[in-house]
Amino acid sequence: MTNFADLNLCPELNATLEALGYREPTPIQAKAIPLVLAGHDLIAEAQTGTGKTASFALPMIERLSKQPGNPEYHDIRGLVLVPTRELAIQVGDNTLEYGQLLGMRVTSIYGGVRFDNQIRKMKRGADILVATPGRLLDMLKQKKLTLEHLEILVFDEADRMLDLGFINEIKALLAFMPEKKQTLLFSATLDESVEVLADALLNDPKRVQVAPRNAAASQVRQRVYAVDNADKADVLSYLIKGAHWQQTLVFTRTKRRADELCAALQADGIAALAIHGDKHQRERIAALAAFAEGDISVLVATDVAARGLDIESLPQVVNYDLPNQPQDYVHRIGRTGRAGQKGLAVSLVGPDERRFLKPISELINKPLQLQPVPVAENGKLVDGKALPDKQSGAKAKTKARPGKGGKKPKPAAKNAPQPTEEKAPSRSAGRRSLFSK
Incomplete structure (x- = not known):
């Protein structure tokens, strides 16, 4: 198939896709769309950024x-379950855009915002509802909506949903749904817990896989630099400034680390904001908008942002802290190198993190070799030309001080918003058998 016209979509959808500049379907779209149109249940494994939505x-x-449906009140006939509010917003916005010429009513509901506001959003119902499991279950228990007319159920980022421990919510939600429905399961990786979920919920599903299992994006250059833990903030500042990086997404292991790094970068003249689970919804939206529009150049995040961020042409991702779960590495670096574009993934690895490199290398089937921090020349990093040790204190250690080394961050950035996951049970909950007693 070479274009969307070959997929037998209706004229309204084809017109919308043409207006949005969609010319050719991605491999996952070319394989999955005909199977869904034919009414099959589906398990689809594809890397992030491949057009799964x-x-x-x-x-x-x-x-x-x-x-x-009924124009006065739109019964929920399509439901997309997602793990985080960030993904709920993104998927809801995209789906609404696709269905605009067909009058589809699409609504997103998620935790972290006022319950009564979300009830008002559902006053006229929705043809398609995008929801996080916890908030949806709360609304169903309080009889604010019903799923009795549900025809199509989608699990998006199913592995992440199980990682966050939503298995009990998923089991509870099934009791509110009709037994007969089409079920689609999309996931970046298919581990044992996802397979258990699929076996329990899907009926004779078709399978689609468009990338090697657990493979990191082939168009992403991966660099691993040996750095003392105490020097990480200074080295990152040196790389950002020396290589003139713009729109850089930086991952930390904890919320506190994200806030501390953000403050250090701001003090060193780099416009940065942090997003993590303690940020209010309004802060989250503002931070993401500032990053997407280029008002800030660095977004510091915990793994809440590893899924669901839809930022075009994100050139760099940095693992400020190497993740201790190998699959999280794949999800993080999948934020760059999207839709065929090239990307750079840099990991700053302290002595205590080197033990994580082997399992990551085994997962992605690619060796990750530690290198010294490179010299930045003419806006580029020069591989093989290491920053001398004695210069690392002078050149890389540009200790953060207000007003030094560049513009101060814009005042608006101070109060910027940041994303949050819906509160979930422990990770271990998602690893048990779906219907274990």
Whole structure:
């Protein structure tokens, strides 16, 4: 298949895709859309950034549009379950955009915002609802909505949902749904817990895989630099300034580390904001908007941002702290090198983190070799030309002081917003058998 016209979508969807500049379907879209249109249950494994949202949203809209619902109150006929509020917003916005010419009512609900505001959003119902499991379960228990008319159920980022411990919420939600429905499961990785979920919920599913299992994006250059823990903030500042990096997403292991690094970068003249689970929704939205629009150049995040961020042409991702779960490495660096573009993933590895390199290398089937911090020349990092040790204190250690080394961050950045996950049970909960007693 070479274009969307070959996928037998309705004229309204084709017109929308043309207006959005979509010319050719991605591999996951070309394989998944016909199977969903044919009514099959589906398990789809694909890396982040490969066009998964359109793979389920377009055929879902197509199928639901064949039987228009009540214009006064839109019964929920399509449901997309997602692990985080960030992903709920993104998927909801994209799906609404795809279905605009067909009059599809699409609504997103998620935790972290006022319950009564979300109830008002559902006053006229929704043809397609995008939701996090906890908030949806709360609304169903309080009888604020019903899923009795559900026709299509989608699990997006299923592995992340299980990692966050939502298995009990998923089991509870099933009791509110009709037994007969089409179920689609999309995931970046398929581990044992995802397979258990699929076996329990899907009926004779078709399988689609468009990338090697657990592979990191081939268009992403991966660099691993040996750094003393105490020097990480200074080395990162040196790399950002010396290589003239713009739109750099930096991952830390904890919320506190994210805030501390953000403050250090700001003091060193780099416009940066932090996002993590303790940030209010309004802060989160403002921070993401500032980053997407280029008002800030660095977004510091915990793994809450590893899934669901949809930022075009994100050139760099930095593992300020190397993740101790190998799959998190794949998810993080998948934020760059999207849609065929090239990207750079840099990991700053302290002595105590070197033990994490081997399992990551085994997972992605690629050796990750420690290198010294390179010299930055003419806006580029020069591999093989290391920053001399004695210069690392002078050149890399530009100790953060207000007003030194560049512009001060814009005042608006101070109060900027930041993303949060819906509160979930422990990670271990998602690793047990789906229907274990």
